[in-house]
Amino acid sequence: MVRTRFAPSPTGALHLGNARTALFNWLFARHHKGNCILRIEDTDTKSSTSEAEAGIYEDLKWLGLGWDEGPDTGGPFGPYRQSERLSLYREEAERLIDEGKAYRCYCTVERLEALRAEQAAKGLPSRYDGKCRGLAPGKEPKGAPSVVRFKVPVKDVMLMDAVHGLLSFDSRSIGDFVIMGSDGIAAYNFAAVVDDSGMSISHVIRGDDHLSNTPRQLLLFEALGRPAPIYSHVPLVLGPDRTPLSKRHGDFSLRGLREEGYLPEAIANAIARLGWNPGEGFLTLEEMAGRFSLERLSKSGSEFDIGRLKSYNKDAMNEKGGRELASLLGIEGAGIDKLAGLADALKKNASTLNELRSLMRPFLSEPAPGEAALSEIREERSLKVIRAFSEELDKAAGPEDYEAIIERVKAATGEKGKHLLMPARLALTGEREGIELPGVLRLLGKREAIRRLEKWLR
Structure with a gap:
């Protein structure tokens, strides 16, 4: 059975790169009718928080990505939180020591720093020199703290990556690496291997930034006598400057994004196309799962385009009815029928829920123009236009042709362009921007429009 995993660290908010990793693992598992496992890698006790873990659950569920096994749901291969698996790591580390595949290292921090400085001065890569590898039994310093290092065999490590093809790594460039810290906490690579093995993970889909970890993990799988999963390393998500997407590019x-008013289905469509081509069109998660394959993952980096996300979000909003949109807006103090009507009428003019909320605001409460707008409204030239609009609206008998009313005001005042439209817009909505004036008049209705205009003429 196909078993994938998403293994975030609960140290902060889930960003787009992590969300894409979660999505790809979920899609692959669903495509093959397998299981997707959520594992929380919280061995960094200083940075991990329960609040961040709860945020991961909330974000994944909001995106529509459930999991078949995890810390909150349980499963046959638990526990699924690394902080609850410490005894497993220690047992496996002791086994490797007993089998001569790992050893205790007593080198001090000062010695290791001096070694790195010496290697850097000679232009050599930083790696452990093996000082404690051959330490004879009984020669260990009494009571000295130690770490456990893995004995890296000299060999070429071969990786058949589902994205990059066959890759080769020279183990001599790695050096004996730490698998257990002096505090008894497993190092990332060792914990990941013990967990992937113990949870029967068949496929690992993750970012290119983990590629350097893979030869270490393959060596550990071999030492433990367990089969390694099939690896797929996807290129990192890039910002507009073609560097890895980070906080300096904005809050992604x-x-x-949820707080900015983006919908989960829009985000899923945008991030799915960062390194994968499912074809054109707006897709549901189920449709994506039906098309997903590792063979169609790209080898080159993909640039995140906020404009494309806005386009998908606009499509997603236009697919929703007014009542559904109204329920997402969280606006209080207005009836659902009114909110639904406004949302339905204005959604085509908005790209996010926040934009839609802003467009709806003038129709839900009295306009409150700023000081500059107030001064502009009170100019005699503006009041003349406002008076003409009020009079022409009052003359209208039946279903109003608001475009014709604007033309009559234009003829009566001799104004055009912003001098014709802006005074009425400011008086009616208090805003300089928004939907076109005929739409404003139509949504307010004749009576409310006249009332708002007359307020400025008193």
């Missing part, structure tokens, strides 16, 4: 966490 799921939480941040």
